[in-house]
Amino acid sequence: MSKLKSTLGIVAIAFITLTVMSCKDNSKEQNSTDGDHSQMNHDNSDGHHDGEKKEMAMSGDSNAQAVLNDYFNLKNALVGDDNGKAKELGATLATSLGNFDASQYTDTQQSELKDIVEDAVEHAEHISESDIAHQREHFKVLSKDVIDMVAITGAEMKLYEQFCPMYDGGTAWLSTKEEVRNPYYGSQMLKCGKVQREIN
Amino acid sequence: MKIVKIIAIILLVAFVGIQFIPTTRNQSDTVPSTDFMLVNNVPETIQKKLQVSCYDCHSNNTQYPWYNKIQPVAWFLEDHIKEGKAELNFNEWDSLSSRRKASKLRSIIKQIENGEMPLNSYTLIHNEATFTEAEAEELINFITQLKDSL
Numbered sequence: 036m037s038k039l040k041s042t043l044g045i046v047a048i049a050f051i052t053l054t055v056m057s058c059k060d061n062s063k064e065q066n067s068t069d070g071d072h073s074q075m076n077h078d079n080s081d082g083h084h085d086g087e088k089k090e091m092a093m094s095g096d097s098n099a100q101a102v103l104n105d106y107f108n109l110k111n112a113l114v115g116d117d118n119g120k121a122k123e124l125g126a127t128l129a130t131s132l133g134n135f136d137a138s139q140y141t142d143t144q145q146s147e148l149k150d151i152v153e154d155a156v157e158h159a160e161h162i163s164e165s166d167i168a169h170q171r172e173h174f175k176v177l178s179k180d181v182i183d184m185v186a187i188t189g190a191e192m193k194l195y196e197q198f199c200p201m202y203d204g205g206t207a208w209l210s211t212k213e214e215v216r217n218p219y220y221g222s223q224m225l226k227c228g229k230v231q232r233e234i235n
Numbered sequence: 236m237k238i239v240k241i242i243a244i245i246l247l248v249a250f251v252g253i254q255f256i257p258t259t260r261n262q263s264d265t266v267p268s269t270d271f272m273l274v275n276n277v278p279e280t281i282q283k284k285l286q287v288s289c290y291d292c293h294s295n296n297t298q299y300p301w302y303n304k305i306q307p308v309a310w311f312l313e314d315h316i317k318e319g320k321a322e323l324n325f326n327e328w329d330s331l332s333s334r335r336k337a338s339k340l341r342s343i344i345k346q347i348e349n350g351e352m353p354l355n356s357y358t359l360i361h362n363e364a365t366f367t368e369a370e371a372e373e374l375i376n377f378i379t380q381l382k383d384s385l
Contacts, residue, residue: 150332176341
């Protein structure tokens with residue numbers, strides 16, 4: 036009898052695990068449908084961009100501007116120590132990076148931009164699922180990517196490259212305002228840092 | 236009592252049944268020329284450690300213990316390997332750009348520092364994969380050097 040019980044126990048555990056696994060698979064599937072969704076959005080916005088293309092050549096890259104805007108929103112969330120909001124905005128940024136269309140640039144620029152975007156997407160995705168300390172670690176590298184992107188694409192507005200010597204051996208970020216609001220320390224050391232470069 | 240027996244039999248059949256569902260096995264005989272060990276001058280002790288602690292989920296070749304061939308364990312593992320390789324595949328190291336390499340090296344350092352890798356679920360079974368303090372330091376020093384030389 037006890038033998039039967041223990042066999043039963045083992046089998047039950049196996050079954051429960053199996054059920055859990057299949058649930059997991061389901062949720063995965065759902066995720067991939069979500070992925071398709073963003074793919075669709077992506078296609079839509081591509082069509083949308085075509086119309087803007089001529090205008091873009093005249094006044095900077097609206098594509099890059101979308102990335103920049105999402106980057107600044109994310110930065111502000113980190114300045115405000117808002118983990119949850121930064122998660123959301125990390126995901127938003129990952130999407131706008133995914134929509135980035137580099138076709139108006141030269142081949143060398145395109146491959147560089149592709150590299151930058153690929154790297155930045157990964158960091159943005161990590162930000163969308165991490166605690167705030169991790170988000171800030173990823174934001175450091177993300178900032179470098181975005182700074183390198185701006186070096187190629189330019190920006191429509193005036194930007195300030197700011198620098199905090201204390202965070203991780205010295206770390207830069209971009210801001211639209213001259214006064215320093217530190218995204219790596221937030222309220223802990225809000226004004227730590229200086230403007231090290233002005234862009235535009 | 237009868238019901239219990241019937242359920243037991245059904246579950247047993249299910250358990251045996253799922254063993255026949257094929258899984259993809261992460262195994263390869265060849266090490267591509269882009270492998271991390273081949274393109275970097277990695278000291279032997281670190282090579283061994285990487286092999287034991289990282290390569291099971293971060294390369295194209297997993298050393299499977301017998302119990303990992305049994306369902307549903309194998310599915311659980313397959314998932315982990317897929318995820319691990321998507322994040323970082325040491326076999327394809329040299330196909331990454333310098334920017335991507337720097338990003339990956341930075342993540343390796345952070346995750347070893349914070350004890351996030353190797354995963355607890357992995358070291359639970361693979362005791363030898365755990366990093367001692369000295370081993371962690373040695374690896375971090377090496378990876379830092381590599382990152383600075385990029």
